[in-house]
Amino acid sequence: MTDLLEHPQSVTPPPPTIEKVSIIISRGSLEGIYPGLIMANGARMEGIDANLFFTFFGLDAINQAKHEHVKVATVGNPGLHLATWAGGLPGVSAVVTHKFAADMEKLDIPPIPEFVEMIADSGAGLYACKASVDMFGLTIDDFVPQVRDIITVGEFYGLAAGGQIIFT
Amino acid sequence: MTTTLETPVERDPEGFFVHPEQWTEAMAPDIARESGIGELTDRHWQVINFMRRAYLENGTAPSIRTLGKASGVPIKELYHLFPKGPAKLAAKIAGIPKPRGCI
Numbered sequence: 001m002t003d004l005l006e007h008p009q010s011v012t013p014p015p016p017t018i019e020k021v022s023i024i025i026s027r028g029s030l031e032g033i034y035p036g037l038i039m040a041n042g043a044r045m046e047g048i049d050a051n052l053f054f055t056f057f058g059l060d061a062i063n064q065a066k067h068e069h070v071k072v073a074t075v076g077n078p079g080l081h082l083a084t085w086a087g088g089l090p091g092v093s094a095v096v097t098h099k100f101a102a103d104m105e106k107l108d109i110p111p112i113p114e115f116v117e118m119i120a121d122s123g124a125g126l127y128a129c130k131a132s133v134d135m136f137g138l139t140i141d142d143f144v145p146q147v148r149d150i151i152t153v154g155e156f157y158g159l160a161a162g163g164q165i166i167f168t
Numbered sequence: 169m170t171t172t173l174e175t176p177v178e179r180d181p182e183g184f185f186v187h188p189e190q191w192t193e194a195m196a197p198d199i200a201r202e203s204g205i206g207e208l209t210d211r212h213w214q215v216i217n218f219m220r221r222a223y224l225e226n227g228t229a230p231s232i233r234t235l236g237k238a239s240g241v242p243i244k245e246l247y248h249l250f251p252k253g254p255a256k257l258a259a260k261i262a263g264i265p266k267p268r269g270c271i
Contacts, residue, residue, distance in 0.1 A: 038270055045232055047252030108231040109271050118233060121243035 020049040020163025028057025044122035055129035120146030191263025229267035
């Protein structure tokens with residue numbers, strides 16, 4: 001077939017793909033931790049390189065003493081549509097957390113400790129924020145073995161270079 | 169999209185089977201090669217067979233969590249066997265439709 005155009009048509013470049021994501025988890029509630037974990041796992045499932053950087057109360061997700069006890073925030077949480085006074089009653093956070101955990105299990109979403117381990121096994125890098133670690137008086141031994149290192153914000157930017165940064 | 173495989177089968181633009189019944193084992197190595205996996209070892213087949221069986225039994229592909237727990241191949245090894253996403257890749261090679269899940 002002859003080309004009727006004077007100049008050959010340039011090939012349409014393939015749509016850009018994301019090659020790497022570095023996700024920050026800064027919150028310590030159940031609903032504050034899960035989105036970052038889902039994003040990291042989802043990235044690995046698409047073959048995208050992923051790093052997870054835990055800071056402030058996000059450290060609870062990788063802290064061996066705390067990672068099984070992450071709760072839903074039931075006070076002052078408009079998304080729950082639960083009156084603040086009701087959310088503050090003893091036991092309410094535990095009940096709501098239990099309900100969420102059961103619902104997620106039905107969808108095959110793992111509890112946080114298992115999820116973190118899965119994400120590490122899929123090849124994502126897990127890091128703790130040095131400033132928060134220092135502030136809370138923690139050491140690397142407080143964290144799950146999958147955590148690669150305690151790093152500074154500058155070192156995080158180095159790891160994240162060339163990819164996308166997602167703040168949660 | 170028709171395939172480059174010897175027998176004409178219908179696949180979606182990403183290469184997933186539209187009609188899983190059209191798949192045969194002999195097609196798997198070709199599909200794997202398209203995705204950059206040169207050779208299918210016994211471990212690959214263990215995952216592929218599990219995927220297909222789970223899809224035919226449940227009507228949906230298993231999650232990566234279930235894959236890691238029930239296929240006999242742990243997550244770390246899954247990502248070595250199928251870099252770039254074992255849940256999607258194994259589903260494609262096993263001739264089942266593209267899995268749509270966030271886990």
